[in-house]
Amino acid sequence: MPTPGPPLLELAGVSVSFDGFLALKNLNLQLASGELRAVIGPNGAGKTTFLDVITGKVRPQAGDVRFRGRSLLGRNEHQIARLGVGRKFQSPRVFEQLSVQENLALAVSETKTPMGLLRRPLTNTQRQRIHHLLEVINLAPRARHRAGSLSxxxxxxxxxxMLVVQAPQLLLVDEPVAGLSDAETERTADLLRSLAGDHTVLVIEHDMEFIRRLQTRVTVLHQGQVLCEGSMDRVQTDPRVVEVYLGAGQEQP
Amino acid sequence: MSLLLESLFNGAAIGSVLLIAALGLAIVFGLMGVINLAHGELMMLGAYTTYVVQSFFKLPLLEPLFGAYIFVAVVVAFLVSGLVGLLLERSVIRRLYGRPLETLLATWGVSLILQQFVRTVPLAWSTGLWLAAMLGLAGPLVVNRLWGLRQRPWLLRLGSWVVAAGVGVAAAGWIRSAMPKLARASARNVDVTAPRWLRGGLDLGDWTLPVPRLVIIGLTILAVLAVYWFLNRSLWGLRIRAVTQNRAMSDCLGIPTQAVDALTFGIGSGLAGVAGVAVSLLGSVGPNVGGDYIVGCFMVVVLGGVGNLWGAVVASAGIGVLTDVIGAGRLLEIWPQMPTWLQQGVEFFATTSMARVLIFALIVLVLQVRPAGLFPQRGRMAEV
Amino acid sequence: MADTRSRWQPRWRQVLLWGMGLALVLALPSLVSPFRLNLLGRYLSLAIVALGIDLIWGYTGLLSLGQGIFFALGGYGAAMHLQLNCHSCSRAAGGLPEFFGLYGVQQLPWFWEPFHSPWFTLVAIWLVPAVVAGLLGFLVFRNRIKGVYFSILTQAALLVFFNFFNGQQKLINGTNGLKTDLTRLLGLMVGSDTMQRYLFWLTALLALFTWLLCRRLVRGRFGHALLAIRDDEARLRCLGYNPTPFKTMVFALAGGLAGISGALYTVQSGIVSPQFMAAPFSIEMVIWVAVGGRGTLWGAMAGALAINMAKSLVSEAWPQTWLFIQGGLFLLVVTTLQGGVVGWFQEGGPRRLLARLGWRARLSTYPALELETGQEGED
Incomplete structure (x- = not known):
């Protein structure tokens, strides 16, 4: 585990409500630079909203989100992304009409303005990164195929x-192994682990085996709040977590 | 004071036409996310229906009731446009849910066809066709309800279509001989004769209120109240709202979502028909009459947002009053000593069409502050 | 990316095709009557506005129903210049264009003044529409207004402009429009056959340039970003892209192209009038692109040419039926032929049609398709 430095990402007292329904309630969370963190929680715990708040899609009613000491509130999605926050969505969202290579080229591009894209071609290092990544994600033979034709x-x-070539400091990964085979799941876990250290990674996942394999600190969300935090073993034995996941509370008055 | 009242009344008059025209469009857009570019042509159908109905009431038999034809026209126009809308939904729109831009284009195609239809097909035949369609569709339902004939449904359907076709042809033939004005198709405009009580003005002290305007205001209020009651108090209204909120869940709860779609669209279209009756009281009726009103409808929908009915009400009232204030150059009356450059500006915009230009600019400005209109939809699903 | 060089090596078939195209364009004036040539020239200029619509709708996913605004602005620019520089035309008092006399206008409106200059006009016919489009686009896209909202806003804008131009007799001759066929340009009467022939060639040249420009834009990352905006804008934002400048730029570009197109159309049809801004015309433009094949540049151009030719032929023979046919085209293209004709060919439509007719086409004639089926086999 990396040594805990100053927090890279800090959520302080964040609350979000949708027409009176509190999706996040006074949520506090800190992420150290270089950390790999897993976030779990039952359905409706506010996991996706939590990512929406960080990436600027949802504005919280209260609280503050700080990234590298700067507040992210009031910034647009693209501004936050340019600060170094990358996100992988829950169900895979790739540009299906573009080829695999073109998808990666959009992500790797450092200029993100219309004129920049027209004037500056990809540099050699960027191309090499794409080729390297294609090998890593096992898609080199399909580089020219439409992303829509992929499984x-x-x-x-x-x-x-795409998230990796985008080279953000903070990677937010929402359910990366949903629908993957066991072997693929293992490879994904290894990949994410290898990224930690250079990058800070926050993973949201349902798959407990996968989380266990990450061998890292786990945060449990429940009803928009942090229920508990710690290693997987500790979290799994925590009575509150067991209660939330198994619904034991209803049977014990 | 009287200036203010006059402005308010004119604003209400303009706004009520806008509102009644936009109501169906706004409902369909708000509930189904579909913009119906044929809405104006459905209004045109309503206006032509008014014309046909008043022709009927000019026959000797119905002549004594001529004063009341407008009420019949409202109902029939609702049915005519509603039926056309229903057919449109079942045949075209249904295939295009989730693809709003394609729906836009398809409904435009429909509007072209409808326009050309009234240009080339005599009203007598259109009336017969509509009668036949109505009978053919309703026949099996009625027979089922009355006698519960459930064997060989295809025979029943076939029979009812045959009967309907016969009735349609007979009706068209009779209309041709009884009302020669409806016998030939024409691209030219026709004029609806208003009953006597609908003409002239209502004297109120020093100014008169034109009666047709008052009737349209009343009609609009009734329509809004009826829609409000239907959506918020009736069973089908509940179902419609449920489908809007969560289609999959509604399906699971046994709500017939396809019927709900058809009904919603049919009602929106029917309201266009009612608006057509109102429009026919204001001027002559032609194949292009819908196009004159559709822009106003768009402005109401854009400004009002898709959140709720009140958005449309407030937006059309606002646009109505502004149209009057700008279009009639009322600022000059209110503030006669304004500087010359401003005075020239006010005069430049002091026509109805120029008022529209300014109002459009204002709407774009409002959208800078409230991008989703005055009454936006909120929640996690709202932002796509 | 690695094989860019090989892609640029000349292929004989391509050279032959281009050569034939060039020969056809050069020879066409002597092959067809001046009347037909004039029609063809007009339709070619409409292909330019279609390319713009393809960029904004086919590639970026924003359906503009208001391209007529920019089309007409370009047309008015050209017509104003011609009217001002027509030395042999009859004049109103003070040397103003004739129509001003009808409304008793003594002084040239201020915005006419710069159109004395041919250079200003050449710039204005594309720059003015581009700026208007860019401004409107920026105000709308900034607030993330898109989809149907954008479409009906553009249509409302269109009708507003229509009203404006229709009502301003004293400024631009209102509903009558401005005529150009009797004016002179470079010593030739604009409506003359000789001038029309030159204009045809000019239009063909500009259409080619526009096509090359658009092709340059849609290949490469800029074009990919546009497709990404069309398909999943929120995802693109999370990659750090701001879609607003992209959309604004493309809308402005489409506006500029519409302006050029409108100017060319005006000088070939002999008049510009507010009818250029009538709502049906702008939607017609969209249907050219839709029928030809949105998202393909060839499709947009071919659609504009083919539908307009069909329109003139059908209208000559059976004037009543065209609107029915057009309405039917709208329905057909959105319900069954979504990729348009070019898209249908690209997706293997002919093969499927043959297969349905009981004709087993050999796969080897469609290498692209073979690849597609091969891909699915691997999974």
């Missing part, structure tokens, strides 16, 4: 690949 698992990998 579900391949799309997941392509999106992870």
């Amino acid at each position: 579900h698992g391949q799309k997941q990998w392509l999106e992870i690949g």
Whole structure:
């Protein structure tokens, strides 16, 4: 595990409500630079909203989100992304009409303005990164195929690949192994682990085996709040977590 | 004071036409996310229906009731446009859910066909056709309800279509001989004769209120109340709202979502027909009459947002009053000593069409502050 | 990317095709009557506005129903210049164009003044529409207004402009429009056959340039970004792209192309009038692109040419039926032929049609398709 430095990402007292329904309630969370963190929680715990708040899609009613000491509130999605926050979406969202290579080229591009894209071609280093990534995510033979023709698992990998070539400091990964085979799941876990250290990675996942394999600190969300935090073993034995996941509370008055 | 009242009344008059025209469009857009570019042509059908109905009431038999034909026209126009809308939904729109831009183009195609239809097909035949379609569709339902004939449904359907076709042809033939004005197709405009009580003005002290305007205001209020009641108090209204909120869940709860779609669209179209009756009281009726009103409808929908009915009401009232204030150059009356450059500006915009230009600019400005209109939809699903 | 060089090596078939195209364009004036040539020239200029619509709708996914605004602005620019520089035309008092006399206008409106200059006009016919489009686009896209909202806003804008131009007799001759066929350009009467022949060639040249420009834009990452905006804008934002400048730029570009197209159309049809901004015309433009094949440049151009030719032929023979046919085309293209004709060919439509007719086409004639089926086999 990396040594805990100053927090790279900090959520302080974040609350989000949709027409009175509190999706996040006074949420506090800190992420150290270089950390790999897993976030779990039952359905409706606010996991996706939590990512939406960080990436600027949802504005919280209260609280603050700080990234590298700067507040992210009031910034647009693209501004936050340019600061170094990358996101992989829950169901894979790749550009299906573009080829695998073109998808990665959009992600790797450093200029993100219209004129920049027209004037500056990709540099050699960027091309090499794309080729390297294509090998890593096992899609080199399909580089020229339309992303829409890929299988579900391949799309997941392509999106992870896009996230990596985008080279953000903070990677937000939403359910990376949903729909993947066991072998693919293992490879994904290894990939994410290898990224930690250079990058900070936050993974949201349902798959407990996968989380265990990450061998890292786990945060449990429940009803928009942090329920507990710690290693997988500790979290799994925590009575509150057991209660939330198994619904034991209803049977014990 | 009287200036203010006059402005308010004119604003309400303009706004009520806008509102009744936009109501169906706004409902369909708000509930189904579909913009119906043929809405104006459905209004045109309503206006032509008014014309046909008043022709009927000019026959000797119905002549004594001529004053009341407008009420019949409202109902028939609702049915005519509603039926056309229903057919449109079943045949075209249904295939295009989730692809709003394609729906836009398809409905435009429909509007072209409808326009050309009224240009080339005599009203007598259109009336017969509509009668036949109505009977053919409704026949099996009625027979089923009355006698519960459930064997060989295809025979029943076939029979009812045969009967309907016969009735349609007979009706068209009779209309041709009884009302020669409806016998030939024409691209020219026709004029609806308003009953006597609908002409002239209502004297109120020092100014008169034109009666047709008052009737349209009343009709609009009724329509809004009816829609409000239907959506919020009736069973089908509940179902419609449920489908809007969560289609998959509604399906699971046993709500017939396809019927709900058809009904929603049919009602939106029917309201266009009612708007057509109102429009026919204001001027002559032609194949292009819908196009004159559709822009106003768009402005109402854009400004009002798709959140709720009140968005449309407030937006059309606002646009109505502004149209009057700008279009009639009322600022000059309110503030006669304004500087010359401003005065020239006010005069430049002091026609109805120029008022529209300014109002459009204002709407674009409002959208800078409230991008989703005055009454936006909220929640996690709202932002795509 | 690695094989860019090989892609640029000349292929004999291509050279032959281009050569034939060039020969056809050069020879066409002597092959067809001046009347037909004039029609062809007009339709070619409409292909330019279609390319713009393809960029904004086919590639970027924003359906503009208001391209007529920019089309007409370009047309008015050209017509104003011609009217001002027509030395042999009859004049109103003060040397103003004739129509001003009808409304008793003594002084040239201020915005006419710069159109004395041919250079200003050449710039204005594309720059003015581009700026108007860019401004409107920026105000709309900034607020993330898109989809149907954008479409009906553009249509409302169109009708507003229509009203404006229709109502301003004293400024631009209102509903009558401005005529150009009796004016002179470079010593030739604009409506003359000789001038029309030159204009045809000019139009063909500009259409080719526009096509090359658009092709340059849609290949490469800029074009990919446009497709990404069309298909999943929110995802693109999370990659750090701001879609607003992209959309604004493309809308402005489409506006500029519409302006050029409108100017060329005006000088070939002999008049510009507010009818250029009538709502049906702008939607017609969209249907050319839709029928030809949105998202393919060839499709947009071919659609504009083919539908307009069909329109003139059908209208000559059976004037009543064209609107029915056009309405039917709208329905057909959105319900069954979504990729348009070019898209249908690209997706293997002919093969499927043959297969349905009981004709087993050999796969080897469609290498692209073979690849597609091969891909699915691997999974």
